[in-house]
Amino acid sequence: MSTINSIDLIQLTQDIKAWGRALGFQQVGISDIDLHQHEAHLTQWLENDYHGDMAFMANHGMKRARPDELVPGTLRVISVRMNYLPPDASFAKHLSQPDTGYISRYALGRDYHKVLRKRLKQLGEKITGALSNTEYRPFVDSAPVLEHAIAEKAGIGWTGKHSLTINKEAGSWFFLGELFINLPLPIDSPLEEGCGTCTACLTICPTNAIVAPYKVDARRCISYLTIESDKDIPEDLRPLMGNRIYGCDDCQLICPWNRYADITEEDAYNDFLKLKGFRWSEYLKEGEWFPRKAAESKYPLTYDGKQQYFSRINTGNRASNYFQQHNRWSLSLIHI
């Protein structure tokens, strides 16, 4: 078994990237752990209350920006990305059909947290196979990790004005994941940013949630309103949401870098539950259809068991008053 003194870290880095690609990651980059430049942005974002009810965003203090405080001994972060755009995404068709509930395209397939975490673990095992005593910890969308900042440093992409990570070849339809590791691997360089003077995502956002370049007020973002928040949706935002019932893709759809984005190679992200063109009429007819299908699968809507907009309606959790509130409001519009 090799030791840190005998192993060629440059060769190991090349191997890690090749193993990562073989495991289904389209890109693998390596960053150091100095994220101090991002601390000010994070602090400001929290002070502005842009996180709304997402207490997990504030709970970890600056550990989010200090990987070695989160996992002592961490020297590098291996950052990975995995494409999720399903074939025939049919965005325009379903966004313009009022009898269809629009579900954001990242949520059509299996739970990406599980898909990515499993592969990251396999990557970690490959590394320990080559170099014992390596310690690693995988993260996917775990609150304490500043994923955009790490991806940017690792050369995966730049942070767009909508705050998501974009890559010139791949656009932004990909998930991010990380492996914290205790090896002094050679690091990658950040890419040149590509937004230039474009502001299309700020203009298109239906609820004006991108309040300034790189700053998303989550409390206005449809993704937060339909997935993260348990509160009633503020009335002034409801008419702006259209038929988007689970997340939103508009700021990515308009982005010129997504014009030629690759579709996913993963079957896991295909629309296997046929939720893409989900019709209200079918829901009303079949009643229990949605939660039953969701329970049968590893569908991400069931991830973390939150009472999402959709499941609240279906399970008729009337105690929460949520369904009646929103229904009454919709009906009042018809009577006007």
Ligand code: B12
């Ligand atoms: C909380 C969260 C949300 C919240 C808040 C989003 C937000 N922009 O903060 C809500 C629920 C709204 C949300 C929505 C979505 N999310 Co989300 N979310 C996260 C999460 C858990 C944390 C993000 C975070 O740290 N926010 C805090 C702010 C301060 O950080 P930030 O936005 O990254 O801001 C950085 C930069 O903008 C920069 N910055 C800030 N101000 C300034 C100013 C200047 C001048 C400059 C230069 C830079 C700069 O510094 C900040 C710190 O690095 C990450 C996973 C993770 N652990 O990172 C996923 C994550 C960002 N989400 C993801 C996705 C897919 C989405 C949605 C597309 C889902 C959907 N279709 O509905 C939407 C997109 C909305 C959007 N435009 O952001 C993916 C993005 C993948 C990618 N390609 O980038 C992630 C990375 C999950 C994953 N593992 O793949 N999300």
Ligand code: SF4
């Ligand atoms: S996901 Fe939708 S609501 Fe949220 S920032 Fe992007 S365009 Fe705006």
Ligand code: SF4
């Ligand atoms: S739409 Fe324009 S400003 Fe927004 S992320 Fe894409 S290139 Fe940048």
